[in-house]
Structure formats: C-alpha cells, structure tokens
Amino acid sequence: MPPVPKKVLIADDTAFFRAVIKEILEKGGFEVVGEAVNGAEAVDKARSLLPDIVILDVVMPEKNGLDAAREIMRLKLPVKILMCTSLKDDPLVDQAMDLGACGYITKPLDEDKVLSYLNGLVT
Amino acid sequence: MDTSKYKALYLQETHDHLSGIEKGLLLLDKEPGNSVAVDSLFRHYHSIKGMSASMGYEPLARLAHAQEDLLDRARSKKTVPAPETVSTLLECLDALRALVKKVEGDEPLNTDISPFLDKITRARDAGATGVAAGPATAHAPEAAAVLKISDIMKVEGRVFDDLLATVGDLFMSLSAFKSLTHGVRSIEFKDNVHALGRSINSIYNNILSARMLPVEDLTEGLPRVVRDISRKSGKEVDLKIEGAEIRLDRSILEGLGSPMVHIIRNAVDHGIESRDERLSAGKPASGTISVRAYAEKDRAVIEVSDDGHGIDPDKLKAKAVAKGFPQARLASMTGKEALMLVCVPGLSTSDNVTETSGRGVGMDVVKEAIEGLGGSLEIESVHGEGTKIIMKLPRTSSIVKSLLVADGAEQFLLPMSRIIRAMEVNASSVAGGTLDMDGVGIPVIGLGSALGIRKRHENRLSTVILVDGSGAGGTGVVGVVVDSFLDEIDAYVKPLTPPISRIWGVSGITIMGDGRPVFLLDLTQIISRALAKA
Numbered sequence: 001m002p003p004v005p006k007k008v009l010i011a012d013d014t015a016f017f018r019a020v021i022k023e024i025l026e027k028g029g030f031e032v033v034g035e036a037v038n039g040a041e042a043v044d045k046a047r048s049l050l051p052d053i054v055i056l057d058v059v060m061p062e063k064n065g066l067d068a069a070r071e072i073m074r075l076k077l078p079v080k081i082l083m084c085t086s087l088k089d090d091p092l093v094d095q096a097m098d099l100g101a102c103g104y105i106t107k108p109l110d111e112d113k114v115l116s117y118l119n120g121l122v123t
Numbered sequence: 124m125d126t127s128k129y130k131a132l133y134l135q136e137t138h139d140h141l142s143g144i145e146k147g148l149l150l151l152d153k154e155p156g157n158s159v160a161v162d163s164l165f166r167h168y169h170s171i172k173g174m175s176a177s178m179g180y181e182p183l184a185r186l187a188h189a190q191e192d193l194l195d196r197a198r199s200k201k202t203v204p205a206p207e208t209v210s211t212l213l214e215c216l217d218a219l220r221a222l223v224k225k226v227e228g229d230e231p232l233n234t235d236i237s238p239f240l241d242k243i244t245r246a247r248d249a250g251a252t253g254v255a256a257g258p259a260t261a262h263a264p265e266a267a268a269v270l271k272i273s274d275i276m277k278v279e280g281r282v283f284d285d286l287l288a289t290v291g292d293l294f295m296s297l298s299a300f301k302s303l304t305h306g307v308r309s310i311e312f313k314d315n316v317h318a319l320g321r322s323i324n325s326i327y328n329n330i331l332s333a334r335m336l337p338v339e340d341l342t343e344g345l346p347r348v349v350r351d352i353s354r355k356s357g358k359e360v361d362l363k364i365e366g367a368e369i370r371l372d373r374s375i376l377e378g379l380g381s382p383m384v385h386i387i388r389n390a391v392d393h394g395i396e397s398r399d400e401r402l403s404a405g406k407p408a409s410g411t412i413s414v415r416a417y418a419e420k421d422r423a424v425i426e427v428s429d430d431g432h433g434i435d436p437d438k439l440k441a442k443a444v445a446k447g448f449p450q451a452r453l454a455s456m457t458g459k460e461a462l463m464l465v466c467v468p469g470l471s472t473s474d475n476v477t478e479t480s481g482r483g484v485g486m487d488v489v490k491e492a493i494e495g496l497g498g499s500l501e502i503e504s505v506h507g508e509g510t511k512i513i514m515k516l517p518r519t520s521s522i523v524k525s526l527l528v529a530d531g532a533e534q535f536l537l538p539m540s541r542i543i544r545a546m547e548v549n550a551s552s553v554a555g556g557t558l559d560m561d562g563v564g565i566p567v568i569g570l571g572s573a574l575g576i577r578k579r580h581e582n583r584l585s586t587v588i589l590v591d592g593s594g595a596g597g598t599g600v601v602g603v604v605v606d607s608f609l610d611e612i613d614a615y616v617k618p619l620t621p622p623i624s625r626i627w628g629v630s631g632i633t634i635m636g637d638g639r640p641v642f643l644l645d646l647t648q649i650i651s652r653a654l655a656k657a
Contacts, residue, residue, distance in 0.1 A: 013166070016132050024124065051380045059169045086173040108177040111124045 007033040009051040011042035011068065012084065013060045020109060021055060021084075028115040039063025043071045049081060053121060055079045055105070058085045058092045066092045071102055080121050084109075126178050133174050135277070137223055140167040141216065142343075148212055148344050155203045165194040171219070178272075182232045183222045192213055196247060208246040210354070213347070215239050216457075280373050283334045283423040290330060291615020293323045295635060298612050331519045335370035338416040338425065341379055342367050349383055349412060349422050352391045359409030360391055360399060366416035371517045378496045379425070379516070382489040386427045386512050387412060389486065394431030394510050401507065404507070406430065412638040422498075423502045428511035434504040436461045443467070460471040462502040466490040494647065495630070497523075497538075523631070525614045525643060527590065530571040536614055538644040543589040543600060545608050550585045558587060558602045565589070567602035570644075574628060582606060592650050601650050616643050628652075 008030050022032045034049045036042040040062040045053050052098050054072060058065035067079050081100070083093045086107035093104045102121055105114050147164040151157060168191035190212060197204050204212075220403050225232055299319055304313045335338035353360040357415050395401075395410030402408055415426045432608065440453050443464050453461070466486045477597045489512075493500045498516035525536035526545070557564040567587065570576075591602030615629035630645040 014170045014174060015176070016129055016138055019132055020124070020126070020177060021128060059166055061163070061166060086169070086176065106150050107173045109124075 006053060006118075007031050007049070007051040009034045009036065009042065009045050009049055009054045009120075011039065011045075011055065011060065011065070012038035012057040013037050017057065017084075017109075018108070021114075024109065024111050024114050025118070027111070028118065030118065039065060039068035042068045043075075046072045046077060046079060047075060050077065053080045053095060053118065055082045055084050056096075056101075058083060058087075058090055058096075064092065066096050066099075068095045070099055073100055082118070082121065130178070133178055134227060137171055137174065140171050141220055141223065143167045144216055144219075145213075145347060148216065149211055149350065151204060152206065152209045155206070158198075159319045161194055161198055161204070165191060165198060167193060178226075180222070180226060182234060182236045182526060183219065183226070186215060186219060186222070186239055189240050193243055193247045202408070205246070205249065208249070211242045211246045213351075215243065262554070280334075283373070284331060286330050287327075287334070288607060288615065290323065290327045290644050291633075294327070294615055295633075296609070297323055298635070323325050333615060334373050335518070336373050336376050337367060338369045338371060338376070338423075339367035341376050341383065342414055342416075345383070345387065345414065348387055349391065352388055353395075353618060356392055357397070358391060358395050360395055361409055361411045363411060363413040364415075365413065369416040369418055370518070371424055371516065375496050375498075375516055375518070378492060379514075382492045382514075383414075383427070385485040385489045390427065390429035390431065390510065394429035394433070396432050400432075404432075418518070419515070422515050425514045425516065426511055427514075428509060430509040433506045433508055433510050434465065434652070435501070435506050436504075439464050459501070459503075462504055465502065466500070497630075521613050523616045523643060524611065525616075526588070526611055527609040527632075527641070528570070528586075529609060530569075530574075530605045531576045533571075533574075533576055534609070534639075534641050535570070536612075536616075536641055537588060537590070537603070538643065538647065539611065541590045541646050543591060545588045547584050547586055550583055553585050553587060553602065553604055560600075565600050565602050566592075566654060567604055568648075568650065569604045571605075573649050573653040590646055590650070592646075592654075601654070603646075603650075614641075614643065 008025055010018050010021050010025075010032060012021065012035075018035045018037075022035070025032055030053075032047045033051050036045050037060075039056075039060045042054065042056060042060075042065075043063070045051075045108075056065040056068055060068070062080055063071075065085075069083065072079065072081060080102045081096070083090075083096045083101050083104035084107065085093050085104055088091075088106075093101075097104070103117060105117060144167045145163060147160045147167065150160045151164070154160070168187045172184050172191055175181075175187060193208070193212075194204070196202075216333035218234070218236065220233060222232055222236075223236070248339045297316070300316045300319070304316050307313065345364065346362055349362045351361055390412050391410075395412070396404065396406075398408050401410065410430055411427045412427065415428070417424055436458060440461060443453060444450055446467075448464075448467075466489070490500045493514050493516070496516055498514055501513040501515075502510065503513065504510040523536070524539035526539055526542055528535055528537055552558060553567045556567055558567045559565075586607050587602040587604055587607065589600050589602055592599060614633040616633050626642075629642045629643055631643040632640055633643060634640055
C-alpha cells in the first residue's frame, strides 16, 4: 500500500517562501493542503483544514509564529508544529519549542535537510 | 534546489517590500515614536534578507540583515531611531534598490556595501543612547492580506510598446487601403475597409487605456524627494498631493519624472523662504508645495505650486537686460510672458545658487522636456505669495491625428490638434505676409521658406492652413502656406533618437504605408522662428 500523503499547512508572509517550501514538500511526497499569509490565518486554517503538520514562519504580520503556535497548541489539535526561522539563534523558536513545537528549519532552506526532518516527524 | 525559477516572484515581492520600506521610513521620519512603523519595517527587511539569502544574493542579504538588526535592537530596547538613522536607512534603501536592479539585469552584484554596513553600525551604536519610544501615534494595522489571485495582471510595459507599434503599422496599412478605395467601385470592398478601420481603432483604444497609469506612480516618490531637498536646505516643507488618480500614458508619466524633480527642487530651494523669513512675512513656519492633477478635456493638467516668495518680475527683467536681452522686447512683454524668462537658459533670479539648484538652471530643460511630450508649460507667480508651474499634457501619446501636407517635393505631417482649418486663397492675397480675415490681419508664413526648401514653381492659388499659434509668440491664429494638403491620417509617431533628434522644427517621424518616412513638424518652433524673423 502506498503511503498516504501527509497534509501540511504552510504559513509564511512571503509568496516566495510559500512557493519554495511547497516545491520541496511536494517533491518529498507531502500534500500542501493550505497556505497562510499571517499568524492569524495560520490558526484559522489549522483549525479548518486539519493538517498533520503546520510550518510556521516566525516573523509574520498580524500574529507572529510564536503567538500562532501558542494558539494552535491551545486548540489541542493532532497537529505537529514546525517553526521556520532565518535567525541562527532565534529566541522565539526556543520559546516555541518550550511550548511544544516539534522543531525548526532554517532559511535559506536546504531541501534534503527539510525533507529528512519532516520524514522524521511523520514516521 | 534550483531557485532561478523563483526570480520573478523574488523581484516582485522585493519591490513591494522596498516600497513598504520607503513608506515606513518616511512615516518614521514624521512620527519618530511610531512603533507600528518600526515593526513593519523590521518585517520588510527580514523578508528581503531571507529571500535574498535563499536566492544566493549575498550582498543584498547582508545589507538587509544589518538594517533588520538595527531595527530589531530599536524594537527590543524600545528606543526611537534618531532622525539621522532614518537618513542612513534611506541611503541604504537606495543601495538595496541599486542591487535589486542589478539582479533584474542579471549583472554581477559586485557593489561594495561595506560603507553602508559601517554607517548602519555607527547608527546602531549611536541609537543605544536613543530616546524612549512612546506609544504608536497612528494605529494603522496592515490590511489583512488575503490569498487570492488578483484581477490585475503585471505585464511589462515593453509589451504594450510593441503592441502599439504593431497597431501603428496597421493604421498605416489601413491608410493605404483607404486610398485604394478611392478608385474602386466595389461597395463591399469599401465597407470591409471601414469595418477593418473600426476594429483597428477599437484595439488601439484598448491598448491606450491599458497603457494608462495613475499620476500616483509619479507622485509616490515625491515625499522622499521633498524630504531630502528640504533637509539639505534646512527648510520645513509640507507636500500635498491631489488628483493622483488621474491616468496618463506610461511614456508621458515617465517623461515627467525628471522635470517634476527639477520643479520641486526649484520650489524648495528658491521658492520657499527660510523659517525666519516666513515668520516675519506672517506666513506659517513650514512652507507648502502642492501638486494637483486634473483632467481638462483630453489633456491632463499637473500644477505644482509653492507658497514661497514668488518670482520678482522686475528683478527678472533686470537680469535679462544684463544678459543682453533686447530691451524693446522686454518692454512689450506682458507679465505672463516676462515670467517665462525663467525658461531662458542662464536667467536665474536667485542670487545664491544652492547645492541642488539655481532658479532658472534647469527650467529651460523642463520646458523643453514638457514640450517634447507634446505638452505646454505656463508659470503664474505673485511676488511675495508663491509660484505655480502649470503643465498641460496629452493623456495619450504615440498616435497623432495629423494632416499630410505637401510643399515643393516634400511631404510633412502637421498635428491636427493645432489646426483650425485649411483654405485656398489667391496667392497674391498672402504675398504681403499677412492674410486679411474679416478685417483682421493674420500673420502668414510659408512652410517651405521657413524650412529652407526651394520652391519649384509658384502657384496661382495658395493653400493656407490656419493653426493655433499661441505659445509660439504669436497672438493667436497663424496661417501656414503649403502647396496642398493631401489627407488626414492617424500617424504612429515615433520619437526621434539621436542624432536626428537634434533636427530643428521636427518633433517625430512616421513611416507611411508605402515605406516613406515623413516628419511630424513642431509648429511651435517653426512659427516662433518665422515670426521672429518677420
């Protein structure tokens, strides 16, 4: 039986990174079920689209990635949260990890690293 | 991963972020405590940094990172970036823009960014002793972006240039067909040529409206220009913009860019007085420059006015005399004509020339540029109260309704917009250089002699084209004598490129259906020289 594609929600305020992440994920056999352009939309879509994984960029307007992670966590959904940052030591990522985020990926995104990380999350 | 396919997306988003940065910095300049502006600036730099690093545009990423870092510190320390910091960031914005331009042109990013990085470091360290930030004075939450495909397509302007050129060719072919219909009996053929004409006209109108851009595209850069110039001259200047939604052809807007900067520069440097002068004249401490755009029939009018000290006509005339301008002509000038002296090269009423401009320096260039776009320039000024520069421009360009005329062996195009009517008269009645029209003597010039073309023979009848001679030193109607007029055509006029752009009396060129090049004449130039000689 072929593996069921895992559903991912991408939240990033730049169309550029949404497109890059989507390409990487689809190459790796993941299904991108939705995209959010800010933290508030990420929370709404996490609730309505029920993804397996949410990738949250840290710096976003409306609600940043950390606040969005906190709210999604509060919803008690069966979803894994992966932070995405472009800072080497991002204090917000540390805080998100403390809250229960599964991990983080860093920009510029390395295709192999991102996929091995995600595969590790779903197996 | 091959990121090259994301370049277009990268450029599009980066441009948006860069204009966001400019808006944010200007807002911060006005309201130093605006923490909402600081937050959004931080995010803009952050996005540019992340995207640039992913694309491998190292200098861009580093420069954006340094600025992001500066703002991040300001954010976390709750300090307000000093005004000098805003200036530094604006300079760096230009550097970012220059780099992005290089990306666009696939040029190597070999700019040395270290001077900018040093400046940012200095600003950052200075900022450590900055002022405490107050609450944001303006709460302008960013409009929630919604993920949807826009109805608006981004198309390179060049595509429309090509389309327009093609329609120009179609018009020329149409003219050739139309002249064929004169000798053909077939009604069907004639009807079809007319139907073709209607279709071409409809395509043409659609392309024209697609090429129209709002004046806003021109004015959105002005706050920055005003800020930079007023800072240098130490004056306080407010900018008001009205009617920015009026739409004009892209090429005309483009051509207005540098004249606008010249005019604004003049207004700040020489129009608006210093704070002390203003206060003692009973004016508000900061000066105001207003840019107002509105439509007037098929023309767009753009007015730039300042509430400075205006132009002193007597001083201007005195300067003109000193420069060897004939006194007799000055004496007969109306106030409005005298003001136009600022457009004469070398006539400046300003006693001190600043770093950025000298009133008069550049106004001749401005006038030339506006006329090159098919427009006109007028100046109104009340000494002590301010100056208004009025530019009237065609809203669309490129296809000019023209009258094809022949003189000697040559053919020329005259713009229909200037033609009042054409008539045939006895050659003897215009021999004296004037034509009697209902008891009024109208100045008449021979096109051939004005252009220096030898006549093959004198006709018994002369064709006189009555044209609007205002703006060319003429008082009103002027008669232009030609051998004959041939046809009214929609000519796709191409601007002249060097070296033929220097040809006197000519404003463009068109290629006729049969491949012949024909010049569109600059009536203003021709009439003013011919009348000056007469």
